[in-house]
Amino acid sequence: MALTGDIYKLMSTEDMLQGHAELCIHAYGFVKSMALKCAMELGIPAAIHGNGRGGGATLGELANRIALPPSRLPRLRRLMRVLTVSGVFSLQHQPEPAGDAVYGLTVASRLLVGDNDETSSSGLTRLVSLMLDPNLTAPFSGMSAWFMDDERPRSFFEMHHGEDMWDMAAREAALSSTIGDGMTDDSRFVVEVLLRESRACDVFRGLWSMVDVGGGSGAIARAIAAAFPHVECSVLDLPHVVAEAPEDGDVRFVSGDMFEYIPPADAVLLKSVMHDWRDDECVKILQKCKEAIPSRDEGGKVIIINMVVGSGTSNQGKDLKEEAQVLYDLFLMVFEGGEREEHEWEKIFLEAGFSGYKIIPVLGIRSIIEVYP
Ligand SMILES: C[S@@+](CC[C@H](N)C(=O)[O-])C[C@H]1O[C@@H](n2cnc3c(N)ncnc32)[C@H](O)[C@@H]1O
Structure with missing residues (x-):
């Protein structure tokens, strides 16, 4: 039979x-x-x-x-x-x-009612366009081949396109704009929620300077500079991103590589950056952050905005939040990124030489994590 x-x-x-x-x-x-x-x-x-x-x-x-x-x-x-x-x-x-x-x-x-331009009312349209960009969705058809062959390139993005996402974005202006516009929408959304939450605002009180590492177009740095005018804000990003960033005087843009050098500041902000990198790479980024900030007693800290899988707030209930978090995590695997559970975060903080951390779950499926030297 x-x-x-x-x-x-x-x-x-x-x-x-x-x-x-x-x-x-x-x-x-x-x-x-x-x-x-x-x-x-x-x-x-x-x-x-x-x-x-x-x-x-x-x-x-x-x-x-x-x-x-x-x-x-x-x-x-x-x-x-x-x-x-x-x-x-x-x-x-x-x-x-x-x-x-x-x-x-x-x-x-x-959240999708927007005019797709540079105004603050563009909602999340360009973020969802980034999530659905064919450059990112097409490599998923090669996921099983990538799983079974550890001789292959490190991500199925690289397997599909022959280069990693950041190299391709440096070469192709259209992909760079898609990433930049999507992340700008996301940053405006996050900062809107953040500034309504006193527990989130407390994270930025008492700072005199902050550098937003991998800060893209500077949407968050600009909003923090406007809400806390005494905080001197700068953005560090790759040369091709800084070349396109709108200069406005409130935020200083620095072109560079976070694996090499991070300009000194009271706090380093890393929003939607750590989930792009493997654990060993995150440890290197955090070690550079540690060199850039003062001691814990002097108020030095790293501020991470990312998911803590299994943690966070959502009015829409546990199942919705869990599904959103695990889908996001697998999506990021396209370029070998991923979301982390609390114990995974703790491991990289300790390995990078930090002494403690606090999770502030006020951003829905995402959290703010303060990490202390
Ligand atoms: C996912 S985006 C996040 C952008 C921004 N933080 C946000 O949330 O809107 C990651 C950013 O990291 C930047 N980046 C990638 N590699 C970098 C490096 N080696 N040094 C500095 N920035 C880097 C990218 O250019 C990009 O702007």
């Missing part, structure tokens, strides 16, 4: 049908991602937001606002059906006789 036949005989009909539905959902997870990407590229969140129906739009109104060719209208309904079932948009029905569906924004899609 065929093996598959045996497997079926071991399962009830109910379990077989449930399993089939579950496999469809898992296998077509990418359809959800691509539907989200399509909606952002078509400008659907902004079209719903700007429709003037109290933040809702019928299919016809939506089509009008995004100038959709009429022949594509039935397909737009199918796209919106996936995105409402998956919770990106909400769905109500107008009272009869019209009875048309009215699409609205949810807490997720409200």
Whole structure:
């Protein structure tokens, strides 16, 4: 008897049908991602937001606002059906006789109402575009080959593209902008939450100077300089990033390599940096940080903004937070990055010669970690 036949005989009909539905959902997870990407590229969140129906739009109104060719209208309904079932948009029905569906924004899609420019209102659109950039998603198809061959390059990004992400970004301006714009959106989001939380603000009180290492366009440093005008803020990043950074006088940009030298300051900020690197590399970065800051008694510290897997706050519940954290972690494995649990953080802090740390879980799925020399 065929093996598959045996497997079926071991399962009830109910379990077989449930399993089939579950496999469809898992296998077509990418359809959800691509539907989200399509909606952002078509400008659907902004079209719903700007429709003037109290933040809702019928299919016809939506089509009008995004100038959709009429022949594509039935397909737009199918796209919106996936995105409402998956919770990106909400769905109500107008009272009869019209009875048309009215699409609205949810807490997720409200963060995607942006004009994709350099204003502070661009939401998280460019961050989600970075998460879904084909340069990052395509290498996932080679993940199993990479797992089974330790002679291969160190990441499946490198296996796919023939070079690591930072080298490719230094060479390709488009990828560099995609990373820079996405991270700028993320930094503006984080700083908005951070400045509303007194426990988070306390981290920056009492500092006279701070260097944001791998600080990109300087969005966080600029916001900290504005909120705490006595703190002298600077940003250290790679030469091609600093060359593109908007200079504004409040923040000093320094071009360099964090593995070589970090300019001295009371505190070093590392936001969304450590999860890009292996443990041994993080230890090296932290050792350079330690050389740049004063002693613990003199107020020296490193401020890390990253995930502590299994820790953090989320109003949306434990399961959602856990799924977001583990998905983020595996996503970062594309370039051999990853998120860490508390014991993994502790190990690298101790190895780099730090004496203690405090986790401040006020950023949803992420935390602030103060690390003391
Ligand atoms: C994921 S981004 C985070 C940017 C910023 N901290 C934020 O959260 O918006 C990582 C940053 O590290 C920078 N970077 C990578 N390697 C570096 C190095 N060796 N020295 C300094 N910066 C580096 C990248 O150019 C990039 O801006």
